[in-house]
Amino acid sequence: MAEEATVAHGTLVLLIEPARLLEVVRTLKDTLGFDMFLDVTAVDWPERNPRFDVVWHFYSTRQHVRVRIKARVPERDPTVDSLIGLYGSARYMERECHDMYGIVFRGNDDLRPILLYEGFEGHPLRKDYPKQKEQPLVPYRASEARK
Amino acid sequence: MSLKLPNPIRPAFDKGGTDSAVIVNIGPSHPATHGTIQIVAELDGERVVRTDVHCGYLHRGFEKECESHTWHNLIPYVDRLNYCSALINDFAYCEAVEKLMDIEITPRCRHLRTLLSEYSRIADHLTCIAAALMELGAMTAFLYLVTIRDYIYEHLAALTGARVTYSYGRIGGLANDVPEGWLKRLGEILDEMDTFTGRVHGLVDRNRIFIDRTRDVGVLGTAEAINWGFTGPILRSTGAARDLRKDTPYLSYAELDFEVPVGIKGDNYDRYYVRMREIDESAHMIRQLVDMLEPGPINVDDRRCVFPEKTLVYNEIESLINHFKLVMEGPQVPPGEVYSAQEGANGELGFYVVSVGGGVPWKVHCRSPSFVHMGGVHRMLDGYQLADIVPTFGSVNMIGGECDR
Numbered sequence: 001m002a003e004e005a006t007v008a009h010g011t012l013v014l015l016i017e018p019a020r021l022l023e024v025v026r027t028l029k030d031t032l033g034f035d036m037f038l039d040v041t042a043v044d045w046p047e048r049n050p051r052f053d054v055v056w057h058f059y060s061t062r063q064h065v066r067v068r069i070k071a072r073v074p075e076r077d078p079t080v081d082s083l084i085g086l087y088g089s090a091r092y093m094e095r096e097c098h099d100m101y102g103i104v105f106r107g108n109d110d111l112r113p114i115l116l117y118e119g120f121e122g123h124p125l126r127k128d129y130p131k132q133k134e135q136p137l138v139p140y141r142a143s144e145a146r147k
Numbered sequence: 148m149s150l151k152l153p154n155p156i157r158p159a160f161d162k163g164g165t166d167s168a169v170i171v172n173i174g175p176s177h178p179a180t181h182g183t184i185q186i187v188a189e190l191d192g193e194r195v196v197r198t199d200v201h202c203g204y205l206h207r208g209f210e211k212e213c214e215s216h217t218w219h220n221l222i223p224y225v226d227r228l229n230y231c232s233a234l235i236n237d238f239a240y241c242e243a244v245e246k247l248m249d250i251e252i253t254p255r256c257r258h259l260r261t262l263l264s265e266y267s268r269i270a271d272h273l274t275c276i277a278a279a280l281m282e283l284g285a286m287t288a289f290l291y292l293v294t295i296r297d298y299i300y301e302h303l304a305a306l307t308g309a310r311v312t313y314s315y316g317r318i319g320g321l322a323n324d325v326p327e328g329w330l331k332r333l334g335e336i337l338d339e340m341d342t343f344t345g346r347v348h349g350l351v352d353r354n355r356i357f358i359d360r361t362r363d364v365g366v367l368g369t370a371e372a373i374n375w376g377f378t379g380p381i382l383r384s385t386g387a388a389r390d391l392r393k394d395t396p397y398l399s400y401a402e403l404d405f406e407v408p409v410g411i412k413g414d415n416y417d418r419y420y421v422r423m424r425e426i427d428e429s430a431h432m433i434r435q436l437v438d439m440l441e442p443g444p445i446n447v448d449d450r451r452c453v454f455p456e457k458t459l460v461y462n463e464i465e466s467l468i469n470h471f472k473l474v475m476e477g478p479q480v481p482p483g484e485v486y487s488a489q490e491g492a493n494g495e496l497g498f499y500v501v502s503v504g505g506g507v508p509w510k511v512h513c514r515s516p517s518f519v520h521m522g523g524v525h526r527m528l529d530g531y532q533l534a535d536i537v538p539t540f541g542s543v544n545m546i547g548g549e550c551d552r
Contacts (some may be wrong), residue, residue: 008483088522116203137153
């Protein structure tokens, strides 16, 4: 099912086609016993096309092993399937990944900002988002001295 | 002058399902939430129908900041994730980088890190239980527990120079060895702690008021807890003996004798009791580790990450260059990626680090237990009383620093 399977520092890493995500994760969960969804995040490679790696981690509470799934998505359509149908915990973590990288999780009906606020523009963990950029929700007050 | 402030959140619902429903907003700055969290709740009388939990008020761009500092300079930042047990963050982060660099730490460092992790876990659990009990009105129990926590903070200050955020871990070792007499005082504090936790057991365990407020409140089953990503004491309170220290042993845990306490039904009472028992187990581990400590170096002999001796820096050109390169360019970490997790005081604390080579990380992602728990906490709030939100939330021990990063 995977395009490429490697072992990195003791963890099995599967690189998959984004379209096969649900199929792969369902097998992991139902057949192989990976019952805990640990984490989802993304890695930005601005020079590369497709630009983003979306990275999931799963854990089996019975066999005590972890597995990492990676899928590559392009900048113009950074969409992958949501895993909320399989794991409840995916709901919150997908919201964070959407905040930070703008990855769209198809099927997650609640991608409201979670660590950021309503109206925040851009995705701060993308490499082209300047670190010093400010988007204050309330305008700065001029200090007494500057008046 | 009135200023209309924009609302930073968009609640999931603004109308109740029935005519008698009321929507209330709790937080983000409420004295009983001890943590900057906002809960929008639909109430039917005193009963909570559904909740929408918002976090992020303490977001400070930890992961973004990590991408422009050297591997070493991040250590003070990771301290500020879970600031109740900062040393565990230090060691979890250092372990992730050491895996990338293929470094095996020295036996003394391994034992000391284990000892200090357990010591921090005690401080964290004491804080959690003390705060949760105080919110139920148990001021005496709060003072007993916080007294011990303060002894621990002062004692750690004697080791690291700081009370809360220690910056004590180093890639490949530790900042310094334990000072003379430190282990003796450690034994005294643990003995005193046994007395005080014994008194708290006596005050609380069979207290009718405490049982009525916590038994069968915020109940969570094992399957549900796993589905919603709960780890640590919350998962163990449901009866599942899942503990990374036993399941995927790291540091010195494979050499230690300890039990994994579990609850029977995953309610607030079990979460209190599991934490109290874990304090005992941690103290038991610390006593074993004190006996296991052998003299020896605390830092590995690896010039890629460990600073040379000061006397050599002043007297030898190679060491001076080495020191300069480590400060200016940072430790040279080979390309690769690793997910490394330790059993934090609240659950699985994981670091996913990506290196493209060189002294600055490409990405550092923290899988923080508190954030994941906030995604499932509504399962413990919905259906109970409004007044139960406070003790249930206290038993979850949300730490804003690691939740919002």
